[in-house]
Amino acid sequence: MKTKYLITVAAVSGGLSLGVAQAAQEKEHQEQTINSSEVPAAVQSAAQTQAQGATIVRWEKEGANFEAVINKNGRQIGLEIDPSGKVLSKHNEAKEHKQQGAKY
Secondary structure (H helix, E strand, C coil), X not given: CHHHHHHHHHHHHHHHHHHHHHHHHHHHCCCXXXXXXXXXXXXXXXXXXXXXXXXXXXXXXXXXXEEEEEEECCEEEEEEECCCCCEEEEEEHHHHHHHHCCCC
């Protein structure tokens, strides 16, 4: 009887742990669309440099960092930039939202 109880407790604990980890990961990746007036000058400058004449279609805030979504030759590219203007990553925005199930 004790073994059955321990197995049940272990299974429930494991399931809860995975749920908490997934929720934390989703919270970490929450994006909030913001206006360009809310973006620091250093971040805007870094995005313009990376865009090389392409259009910035929207700004997003992800935790402490910012994301500029650039439309370049019909493709949307996301640039993650820290508040000081350092570019942290570059990714295909359509691919990211397809994985999350969003329709853009």
